Amino acid sequence: MASSSSSVVDMDPDVARRLFEEGATLVLLGVPEGTELGIDYKSWQVGPRFRGVKMIPPGLHFLHFSSANPPHCGGEIGPKTGLFLVLKPREILLANWDPKEEDLDFSASRNEEEVDRVRAKLQDLDPFLGPYPYEVMRKWVSLTxxxxxxxxxxxxxxxxxVCAFCDVIPELQLKHTKDRAEQNLPRNDTECQSMKEGLERLPRMKQREGTELRxxxxxxxxxxxxxxxxxxxxxxxxxxxxxxxxxxxxxxxxxxxxxxxxxxxxxxxxxxxxxxxxxxxxxxxxxxxxxxxxxxxxxxxxxxxxxxxxxxxxxxxxxxxxxxxxxxxxxxxxxxxxxxxxxxxxxxxxxxxxxxxxxxxxxxxxxxxxxxxxxxxxxxxxxxxxxxxxx
CATH class of the missing domain: 1.25.40 (Serine Threonine Protein Phosphatase 5, Tetratricopeptide repeat)
Incomplete structure (x- = not known):
């Protein structure tokens, strides 16, 4: 993530002081290096020192991220995941990276003792927090x-x-061969005489419940x-x-x-x-x-x-x-x-x-x-x- 000093220097001093005093803080721990992470209209590639974002204007924001393979595995960026957040003045929102789900787990924010502990150490965390990209704030507000x-x-x-790709599952859970036979599904690739027939005999899919935009x-x-x-x-x-x-x-x-x-x-x-x-x-x-x-x-x-x-x-x-x-x-x-x-x-x-x-x-x-x-x-x-x- 871009260093905090350069962005703050470019910011109007009065705005910087007000955001420093009133802005919210996202403490995001364990986000793997190389992850593409952004808030609102700007994103960065996470570096080794990244621990979150500070000086966030109170209000509605869109946090988004894409996990990445390690450089030795090609470094490809995965599909994007996002969530809308409404942040209060001086609020601290704490999340830990879940490597299994490749997602941010915000359950720690419900633990007041844990949040208070982070707040007490916020000064120590400050060098590892990137400032909110003030230069896109006007654009973000105009869009929302x-x-x-x-x-x-x-x-x-x-x-x-909010996921870039739908999370889909089969409409019918066909665990046994006899279940597949009843649905006229192929047991192997050689049973289909054409691609059209193969597509028609694929199991019907539906979006996983709870993942649909409403x-x-x-x-x-x-x-x-x-x-x-x-x-x-x-x-x-x-x-x-x-x-x-x-x-x-x-x-x-x-x-x-x-x-x-x-x-x-x-x-x-x-x-x-x-x-x-x-x-x-x-x-x-x-x-x-x-x-x-x-x-x-x-x-x-x-x-x-x-x-x-x-x-x-x-x-x-x-x-x-x-x-x-x-x-x-x-x-x-x-x-x-x-x-x-x-x-x-x-x-x-x-x-x-x-x-x-x-x-x-x-x-x-x-x-x-x-x-x-x-x-x-x-x-x-x-x-x-x-x-x-x-x-």
Whole structure:
């Protein structure tokens, strides 16, 4: 991990003093050298002297790590694991590395005597604690300002861990050969005549209970029961009914918290490498952007959505747009619908103005043309006049 002195020197003295006095401390003991470990928007490779992170601003944070093979075994970095933490001023959170599980065990933090013992020796530990990366704090806050502890706790898996790869087990525990025979599963490789047959006869897998991200359910049926054909068509073009159903079920008293879910999914994907979170982010964003009537009744929600997207799209690496985000023109077509609805009759003037300003920003930054007919699968590019450059 980077030495503490260089980061603290770069920090504003007043901020450094306040974080030193009020900041929380993560004491992480036994983390193997070479482990990739990070907090929020920055990560490091753990060195031999690493014992944790100090001067952490109170609030919500995302701790993430990837175990690594020793150098003599290739030094490959494993899949990422992350967890959301809410830290209080001057709090000390203590964890020990579990080599068997390749995970951090926080059970020691429940032992007050052990925590007090660490607090008493904190001065001795200080040279081995890296400072919180203050330079990414503003960026982290902009990505999570709508994400409350309550929303994060309700969305992250019961296991408390966000994993880049799903932990899967067979749907049926087939311990004996006769059990496999009853399920028509192959006893050896020679029984299958083709790869297709082999794949079809593999045991069905399911995600291990307690490891699933607990996102809000996005209704597959976008129209009410007993709807007429005309209503079904209307609800397919304007998904407000489905969005109102989701808000009523999950965010009845605080509909703006759905923006926290959008931020949670984005962080889990961008920093935690959880692809299922990206799929949910896409689905939730599409639902919100294609809900014309909801834009009229939830002005504050959509003003917040523009701000959330402004910061999120500013952080996605350029190659993501080519490889993933722009796949099948998802973002450009979804946002084109949003901008079209936002400029429609009866929309709030401030929302209309903010949407137009956001559209100009995206057009200039990414060269997306939201006026074009999006039929191609490749992103649509605007040719800027000579002498005009992107931000």
């Amino acid at each position: 300002d709508r994400l409350t502890q309550e929303v994060a706790d309700g969305l992250q898996p019961l296991s408390g861990r 996102f809000s359910h996005i209704p597959k049926q976008t129209y009410p029961e007993g709807a007429t054909p005309a209503q079904i068509t209307q609800c397919s073009m304007d998904t407000s009914y489905a969005l109102e159903t989701l808000l009523d079920k999950h965010y009845k008293t605080q509909p703006l918290n759905v923006l926290g879910e959008l931020q949670f999914a984005f962080v889990c994907f961008l920093i935690g490498n959880a692809y299922e979170a990206f799929e949910h982010w896409k689905s939730l964003l599409a639902l919100m952007c294609r809900s014309e009537e909801a834009m009229r009744s939830h002005k504050d929600l959509y003003l917040g959505l523009i701000t959330v997207l402004y910061h999120q799209l500013g952080e996605i690496p350029p190659d993501y747009f080519v490889d993933i985000v722009s796949q099948n023109n998802f973002l450009t077509s979804t946002l084109q619908d949003f901008f079209q609805f936002a400029s429609g009759p009866g929309m709030d003037g401030m929302l209309r103005k903010r949407a137009e300003k956001f559209k100009v920003h995206l057009t200039k930054k990414f060269r997306w043309d939201f006026e074009a007919d999006l039929e191609d699968c490749a992103p649509v590019v605007v040719e800027l006049p000579e002498g005009v450059t992107m931000d």
